[in-house]
Each structure stands twice: as C-alpha cells, then as structure tokens.
Amino acid sequence: MTRRRKDYYEILGVPRDASLEDIKRAYRKLVKEWHPDRHPENREEAERRFKEIQEAYEVLSDPQKRAMYDRFGYVGEQPVYQEAQEHGTPFEDIFREFEDFFNRDIFEVFFGETPRERRERFAPRRGEDVEYFVEVDLSTLLKGAEITIEYDRYETCPRCRGSGVEPGSGYVDCPVCGGTGRIREERRSFFGYFVSERPCTRCEGTGRIPKEFCRECGGSGRVKRKVRRTIKLPPYVEDGARVRFSGEGNAGFYGGPYGDLIVVVRLRPDPRFKKSGRDLIYDLTIDYLQALLGTTVEVPLPEGDTTLLKIPAGTQPETIFKLKGKGLPDEHGRRGDLLVNVHVEIPKDLTREEKAILEELARKRGIKIS
Ligand SMILES: [Zn+2]
Ligand SMILES: [Zn+2]
Missing domain, CATH: 1.10.287.110 (DnaJ domain)
Structure with a gap:
C-alpha cells in the first residue's frame, strides 16, 4: 500500500x-x-x-x-x-497501520479526540451559562444595593426529572442507529473516500430512545422557566465586568450540573466625577470672593450623599483637596480618594459699585491698576 x-x-x-x-x-x-x-x-x-x-x-x-x-x-x-x-x-489494515504509525488511538487520529474525551462524551454534561446584562449606577453599586433581575433559563423537567422519558414508559432501541449509538458514513469527495463515524443524533449516542417522550418537556429533559433572582454585585466591579453566579444558568444534560449565570455589568457613568484608577476627581468651581475669604462647600460623594468641605481663605486656583477613602473600592475593600479640584471663577460683569469698591481696595494695597 x-x-x-x-x-x-x-x-x-x-x-x-x-x-x-x-x-x-x-x-x-x-x-x-x-x-x-x-x-x-x-x-x-x-x-x-x-x-x-x-x-x-x-x-x-x-x-x-x-x-x-x-x-x-x-x-x-x-x-x-x-x-x-x-x-x-481492507480498511482494518489501514486503521492498524495508522495506529501503529502514530502509536495513538485511532479515534484520536481520526476524530481529533482522546480516548478520555470519547468516554466522557455521553457522560452528564453541564448546562450552558446564561448571560444577563444589567445597568447600574455607581451609587447603587457602592451602597451594595440588591438588584432584582428576571431572566429565562432551562430547568430540569420536574415531570421526568431530566430523563426526557414519560414516567412509566421505558426505552426502546434507537431505530436510526440500531441501538449502537453511532452512525457510520462513507462519502466520496475529491480527496478520496472517507469513512467517518459520528454519534447518532436521534438518540444522542445512547443507542436507545424513550418509548414515549415526556409530555412536559417533549423529551429534552429541560423546561424553560422565567426566574427572578435578587443579586448583589461586588462594589468594586468595573464597567464591562462579568460577575458569575454559580448554578444559576441552564440545567445540565444527562443529569449534569447547572451552568452559571453571568451578569455583565454596564456601569452608568456619573458625569460629576472623572475616574483616575480608584481615585475620583470632582471639579468644583467657587467664586473668587470665596477663594479670598474662605467658605464651606457641599461636595457630592459617589454613594449619593454629600459631605462638607472647608475651603480656607486664600485658596489658590487649581488647588486639589483630597478626601481620603471617598473614592472607589478595590476587591480588598480599600478605597481610593476623592480629589476635589478647585477652580476659581473671576466675574466679568462687575457693577459700577463693585468696581469702585475694588479700585478702592487696590489703592489701599498699593496695586497698580491703570
Ligand atoms: Zn441512535
Ligand atoms: Zn420532562
């Protein structure tokens, strides 16, 4: 050959x-x-x-x-x-030769799977993960508020307990594969003849089918249900994060475990803050008189409430006040800072009276103005 x-x-x-x-x-x-x-x-x-x-x-x-x-x-x-x-x-000889040549299991060579994978193919299979998109505000997240979500998932059919068989009906040999669970195919293409074997799709490789399919799930062993869950997202998640809730996805196959629910978080940006790592920057504009004489201002916090910040007399434009630990938390619970960046507004619309007062002030301080 x-x-x-x-x-x-x-x-x-x-x-x-x-x-x-x-x-x-x-x-x-x-x-x-x-x-x-x-x-x-x-x-x-x-x-x-x-x-x-x-x-x-x-x-x-x-x-x-x-x-x-x-x-x-x-x-x-x-x-x-x-x-x-x-x-x-004869095909058998070719198989043997391939096997000898590669010293591998013929199924691995032909079907790209290892014997272990082949054994496990019809073993219980875990259900699929279900993705759910949720949009949250920063304040909701930081306060650790609970979010109620509703989504569709497959659950194990309660009537047949996942077997797909109508209770009391039993099994018969699969008519498509004759009970072997495998379909052998020979086909010709311009590469030559191929013999391939694949699991029977009718019986999913088990070789038997229920005599009567479950009336509730039609034989799939799973039923679609709308479920409600109350979830709490960790306060440190970022926009686009995928948070996994174990076992809240679809029911498994052949008695396999449930998949997970994956909540994909869309964090609504808070226009009041700029982000810099775990620090937040808040731009605060005060009047020049407040900068000169000092004041107390209300500064919003990312949680939603506010705090008072004392601006001392003589504060220079672009001074940054640091509110320690009022930024965003990391996964260890450490929080960044809230940086208040002070801008000073100089009025452009002085009244005649204000102008007179300021000119008087300038004269007193010996500042040349004209
Ligand atoms: Zn079959
Ligand atoms: Zn069922």
Missing part, C-alpha cells in the same frame, strides 16, 4: 514558517495560474493542481488544521487513503 503524503507547503511554494499572509498571497497567485480554464490543452493536469492548491490552502489557512497537519502530516477529519482503497486494502 502506498500512502500519498502531500506536502502542502511545497504545493503552495511557501516555507514551513510562512505567515498566513504569505499563504494567502501564494494561494491567490496559484489558483489564478492553475485555473483549468486557462489550460485547455492540459486541462486534466490543471484540474489536479487546482484541487491540490485548494486542499493545501484549506488546511494551511486554518490555524487548527495547520497545527494538526504540522504534527501528523495530514488533517484528522480528512485522511487521504484513496489509493489504498483502490488497491483493495
């Missing part, structure tokens, strides 16, 4: 470490060059080359297939043994 091992790199004329770009470029050039319509005098040869180029490209342009090809010399789902079959070699 001869096993043709094609060198896809050679076919595309690229080095083994070629980038995806190189591969695409080589492919585009070669398919044009070897298009059968351009070789009417030698159409058969052109067709062969054309298919070869397609095949090589299909494998090398797919990172997973390429990795497999680099490792084993061919791609698992499409082993080429056309010639072997034409020469009448």
Whole structure:
C-alpha cells in the first residue's frame, strides 16, 4: 500500500514558517495560474493542481488544521487513503497501520479526540451559562444595593426529572442507529473516500430512545422557566465586568450540573466625577470672593450623599483637596480618594459699585491698576 503524503507547503511554494499572509498571497497567485480554464490543452493536469492548491490552502489557512497537519502530516477529519482503497486494502489494515504509525488511538487520529474525551462524551454534561446584562449606577453599586433581575433559563423537567422519558414508559432501541449509538458514513469527495463515524443524533449516542417522550418537556429533559433572582454585585466591579453566579444558568444534560449565570455589568457613568484608577476627581468651581475669604462647600460623594468641605481663605486656583477613602473600592475593600479640584471663577460683569469698591481696595494695597 502506498500512502500519498502531500506536502502542502511545497504545493503552495511557501516555507514551513510562512505567515498566513504569505499563504494567502501564494494561494491567490496559484489558483489564478492553475485555473483549468486557462489550460485547455492540459486541462486534466490543471484540474489536479487546482484541487491540490485548494486542499493545501484549506488546511494551511486554518490555524487548527495547520497545527494538526504540522504534527501528523495530514488533517484528522480528512485522511487521504484513496489509493489504498483502490488497491483493495481492507480498511482494518489501514486503521492498524495508522495506529501503529502514530502509536495513538485511532479515534484520536481520526476524530481529533482522546480516548478520555470519547468516554466522557455521553457522560452528564453541564448546562450552558446564561448571560444577563444589567445597568447600574455607581451609587447603587457602592451602597451594595440588591438588584432584582428576571431572566429565562432551562430547568430540569420536574415531570421526568431530566430523563426526557414519560414516567412509566421505558426505552426502546434507537431505530436510526440500531441501538449502537453511532452512525457510520462513507462519502466520496475529491480527496478520496472517507469513512467517518459520528454519534447518532436521534438518540444522542445512547443507542436507545424513550418509548414515549415526556409530555412536559417533549423529551429534552429541560423546561424553560422565567426566574427572578435578587443579586448583589461586588462594589468594586468595573464597567464591562462579568460577575458569575454559580448554578444559576441552564440545567445540565444527562443529569449534569447547572451552568452559571453571568451578569455583565454596564456601569452608568456619573458625569460629576472623572475616574483616575480608584481615585475620583470632582471639579468644583467657587467664586473668587470665596477663594479670598474662605467658605464651606457641599461636595457630592459617589454613594449619593454629600459631605462638607472647608475651603480656607486664600485658596489658590487649581488647588486639589483630597478626601481620603471617598473614592472607589478595590476587591480588598480599600478605597481610593476623592480629589476635589478647585477652580476659581473671576466675574466679568462687575457693577459700577463693585468696581469702585475694588479700585478702592487696590489703592489701599498699593496695586497698580491703570
Ligand atoms: Zn441512535
Ligand atoms: Zn420532562
């Protein structure tokens, strides 16, 4: 028996470490060059080359297939043994040879799965995670408020307890696979003949089907339910965070555990604050007289309430007052600071009287004004 091992790199004329770009470029050039319509005098040869180029490209342009090809010399789902079959070699021998050659389990070679994965395929499977988007205010988050959400999820069918079988009906052999749980397929493509085996979709590989499907869930073992949950998000989550609530997702298959609920947090920005890491910046504008004489102002806190901040007399523009521990918490509960950035507003619309007072003041302080 001869096993043709094609060198896809050679076919595309690229080095083994070629980038995806190189591969695409080589492919585009070669398919044009070897298009059968351009070789009417030698159409058969052109067709062969054309298919070869397609095949090589299909494998090398797919990172997973390429990795497999680099490792084993061919791609698992499409082993080429056309010639072997034409020469009448029984399949079993080819299997054996593949097995010997790679010293691997034939299923791993052909189906890209390890024996362990194969054993586990029909074992209980965990349910899917369910994603839920929630939009919260910073203050709600920091106060640790509870949020009530409502979403759809699959729960284990209470009538059949997840088996999909109508209580009392029992099982019969699957008519599609004859009770083996597997479907064997032979198909022909331009790569050659392929024999593949896949789990039977009718019985999901179990080889048996319920004599009567559960009337509640129709045989799926799961029913869709609207559920309400009250959740509390950790105060340190950031916009876009994904918070996992274990076991609150969809029911599992074949008695597998529930998946998780993943709450994707959209944190509504608070326009009053700018963020700088865990610190918050609050821009405060005061009148020049307040800066000169001092005052007390109310500063909003991210939780929603306010605090009083004393502005001493003679505060300079752009002074930053630090309110320690009033910023955002991290996951250890440490909080950043709230930085109050003071801007001083100089009035542009003095009355005649105000102007007179200020000119008098300037004269007294010996400040030249005109
Ligand atoms: Zn079946
Ligand atoms: Zn049911």
